[in-house]
Amino acid sequence: MDGAPLGYLEYLPPGYGDGERRPLLVFLHGSGERGDGSAADLRNVFKLGIPQLIQDDEWPESRPFVVLAPQYGFQRGEDCLLADDVDAFLRFAVDHYEADEERVYLTGVSCGAIGAWDYLAEHGDGTVAGAVLVAGHAVDALAEAGCALGRVPVWAFHGEADDIVPKRYIEEPVERLKACDDPPPEDVRLTLFPGVGHDAWDPAYDATDGDDIYAWLLGHRRD
Numbered sequence: 001m002d003g004a005p006l007g008y009l010e011y012l013p014p015g016y017g018d019g020e021r022r023p024l025l026v027f028l029h030g031s032g033e034r035g036d037g038s039a040a041d042l043r044n045v046f047k048l049g050i051p052q053l054i055q056d057d058e059w060p061e062s063r064p065f066v067v068l069a070p071q072y073g074f075q076r077g078e079d080c081l082l083a084d085d086v087d088a089f090l091r092f093a094v095d096h097y098e099a100d101e102e103r104v105y106l107t108g109v110s111c112g113a114i115g116a117w118d119y120l121a122e123h124g125d126g127t128v129a130g131a132v133l134v135a136g137h138a139v140d141a142l143a144e145a146g147c148a149l150g151r152v153p154v155w156a157f158h159g160e161a162d163d164i165v166p167k168r169y170i171e172e173p174v175e176r177l178k179a180c181d182d183p184p185p186e187d188v189r190l191t192l193f194p195g196v197g198h199d200a201w202d203p204a205y206d207a208t209d210g211d212d213i214y215a216w217l218l219g220h221r222r223d
Contacts, residue, residue, distance in 0.1 A: 001096060003092060003096070004070075004092055004096075005070075005085065005088040005092055006070035006072060006085060007035075007037020007039075007041070007071050008037070008042070008068050008069055008070040008071060008089070009042055009045055009046070009051055009067075009068070009069040009071075010066075010067075010068055011059070011065075011066070011067040011068075012066055013061065013063065013064050013065060013066065014061050016066065016098065020098070021098050021099060021100040021101075022064050022065065022066045022098060022099060022100060023065050023066070023100050023103035023104070023105065023217075023218060024065065024066045024068070024093060024094070024097065024099035024100070024103065024104045024105065025065040025066070025067050025068075025105045025106075025107060025217070026067075026068050026069070026070070026086070026089065026090060026093065026104075026105070026107070027050045027051060027067060027068070027069040027107050027108065027112070028069075028072075028082065028086070028106070028109070028111075028112025028115055028116055029045050029047075029048070029049065029051075029069065029071065029108070029109065029111075029112050030048070030109045030110035030111045030112055030135075031080070031110065031111040032044075032047070032110075033045050033047055033071070034071070034072060034073060034074050035073070035074075036071075036073060037071045037073075042071055044071070045069050045071055048109065048199075048202075049107075049109050049134075049205055050067060050069070050107070050205055051067075053206065054067065058206070063214055064218075065105075066099060068089075068097075070085070070089045072115070076115075080111040080112075080114035080115045080118065080136075081115065081118050082112070082114075082116070082118055082119060083115070083118045083119045083121070083122035083123065084122075085115075086106070086115060086118075086123075087119060087122070087123055087127075090104065090106075090128070091127075094127070101127075101222070102129065102221040102222050102223075103129055103218065103220075103221055104128055104129055104222065105128065105130050105131065105217045106119070106120075106128045106131040106133075107131060107132040107133065107134070107213075108131075108133055108134070108136065109134045109135055109136070109201045110134070110135045110164075110198065111136070112136070113133040113135060113137075113156075114136040114137055114140075114141075116131055116133050116136070117136060117137070117138045118140065118144075120141060120145070120149060120152050121140075121144040121149055122144070122145075124145070124148060124151050125151045125222065127222070128152055128222070129152070129217075129220045129221050129222040130152065130153040130154070130155075130187075130219075130220035131152055131155075132154075132155050132156075132157070132204065132213045132216075133157070134158070134200050134201045134205075135157070135158055135159065135164075135165055135198050135199070136156075136165060136170070137165050137169035137170050137173070138169075138170060138173035138174070139172075139173055141173070142173040142176060142177065146180075147177070147180035147181075147182055147183060147184075147185075148183065149177060150177045150180055150183065150185025150186060150188050151183065151185075153186045153187035153188070153220045154187075154188050155187075155189040155190075155191070155213060155216060156170055156174060156188075156189065156190045156191070157190075157191050157193070157201075157203075157204040158170050158171075158191075158192055158193070158200055159192070159193050159196030159197045159198060159199065159200040160192045160193060160194050160196060161194075161195055161196060161197045162196070162197050162198045163197065163198070164197075164198040165198065167192060170190060171190065171192075174189075174190040186220075191204075
């Protein structure tokens with residue numbers, strides 16, 4: 001779409017366009033899915049996570065989200081600092097889609113999760129009502145924002161056997177956020193998958209462990 005700061009994939013739920021504003025869910029891929037946002041490179045984004053579920057027809061039509069999956073480039077993927085890219089894309093998405101501005105959500109895997117934490121540290125709760133972040137770390141984000149990082153509800157997922165982003169890099173920041181009292185966190189959770197390595201996104205997104213991240217997200221609105 002003209003004006004988009006990044007190339008992206010789009011999923012529109014049944015009934016979209018009827019004048020009702022839908023919740024918006026933005027998915028951030030990992031470093032292995034980087035590209036220039038062209039039609040050819042965007043195919044990489046289908047490799048895993050929510051885009052893969054949608055492509056494989058495993059995404060229930062009852063989920064009401066507009067889903068957008070932007071693709072960031074190789075340079076951004078080197079350090080996963082995506083705050084400015086995510087901010088620009090969210091502003092574009094809210095302006096160009098029939099999105100409920102009280103129900104804008106962010107999710108990401110690996111480098112995308114780190115980038116989402118980076119965004120939350122820089123921009124707080126100005127746009128996002130909740131985030132589900134998988135296999136990333138929050139060390140730098142917590143150092144940047146301190147207890148203010150907990151202003152947005154976050155549910156983090158991680159594999160206990162992750163040897164790419166060891167679990168201590170998410171366990172320790174989450175515990176520090178939970179201990180905050182100025183301000184106290186809105187809702188900070190961490191689910192660890194025993195025996196799972198870096199690929200914690202499959203059980204997180206397909207709800208095989210019984211956790212419904214989608215209902216949890218929809219339970220949060222931005223005032």
